[in-house]
Amino acid sequence: GNSVTQMEGPVTLSEEAFLTINCTYTATGYPSLFWYVQYPGEGLQLLLKATKADDKGSNKGFEATYRKETTSFHLEKGSVQVSDSAVYFCALAKTSYDKVIFGPGTSLSVIP
Amino acid sequence: GAVVSQHPSRVICKSGTSVKIECRSLDFQATTMFWYRQFPKQSLMLMATSNEGSKATYEQGVEKDKFLINHASLTLSTLTVTSAHPEDSSFYICSARDQDEVWGAGTIYFGEGSWLTVV
Numbered sequence: 001g002n003s004v005t006q007m008e009g010p011v012t013l014s015e016e017a018f019l020t021i022n023c024t025y026t027a028t029g030y031p032s033l034f035w036y037v038q039y040p041g042e043g044l045q046l047l048l049k050a051t052k053a054d055d056k057g058s059n060k061g062f063e064a065t066y067r068k069e070t071t072s073f074h075l076e077k078g079s080v081q082v083s084d085s086a087v088y089f090c091a092l093a094k095t096s097y098d099k100v101i102f103g104p105g106t107s108l109s110v111i112p
Numbered sequence: 113g114a115v116v117s118q119h120p121s122r123v124i125c126k127s128g129t130s131v132k133i134e135c136r137s138l139d140f141q142a143t144t145m146f147w148y149r150q151f152p153k154q155s156l157m158l159m160a161t162s163n164e165g166s167k168a169t170y171e172q173g174v175e176k177d178k179f180l181i182n183h184a185s186l187t188l189s190t191l192t193v194t195s196a197h198p199e200d201s202s203f204y205i206c207s208a209r210d211q212d213e214v215w216g217a218g219t220i221y222f223g224e225g226s227w228l229t230v231v
Contacts (some may be wrong), residue, residue: 036222042206043118043225044156089155094221098144100207100220104155 002027004103006090012109013080021075021106023064023090031092033057033066033073034100038087047075047088080110115139116208120222125230133226134195135206141186147179147208150203150225162189165202197228201226203222 007022025033035047035057048057050066050073057064064075073090090103115138121160125131135145143164148156160191161169178200180192189208193200205225 044222099158099161102156
């Protein structure tokens with residue numbers, strides 16, 4: 001079945017460090033891929049998405065590129081801030097009316 | 113932008129009672145909504161797909177008689193946790209898809225979530 005795997009956390013970085021959170025997926029066909037962020041005590045927010053191979057999603061300095069050859073959608077940010085501390089979920093949806101399948105989440109803590 | 117609202121955001125109930133959580137799409141119509149459950153420090157697990165005007169589709173292992181879902185209109189789905197027990201304490205979050213959005217540009221909108229504590 002469809003699934004999403006993320007790197008284990010928690011991840012702790014100093015402010016202005018480079019961030020990479022690895023995400024790989026298993027799915028048939030061409031799913032759409034997402035990164036969601038959950039700040040402490042809050043619900044989910046869509047961070048970025050990509051709907052086809054080689055698409056790059058970007059938002060708030062975060063980027064992720066849909067790599068079909070490696071079935072990956074790694075999240076990157078060049079310079080993290082304390083306010084980026086949150087849990088990040090990689091996710092996929094197979095079809096336009098399908099459910100979203102989430103990875104286990106990666107907790108990020110950014111220290112001053 | 114599109115907004116999905118959940119109510120209540122936090123609820124405490126006694127063991128054995130039932131509690132209802134509402135999920136509303138505020139400015140769009142949603143024939144399909146999804147209910148997820150999140151245990152502390154874990155990922156979100158899909159519980160069921162709520163279909164307007166028909167029965168919900170439950171994921172394997174989810175008790176349909178315990179988690180009653182009703183999707184009576186294009187803007188409202190409700191999740192009722194019946195005979196709640198402490199192990200039902202969790203974060204419940206819904207999502208909805210704008211039925212008029214073209215896929216690709218469309219987005220799945222999530223509610224703010226509801227914290228349920230059963231004492």
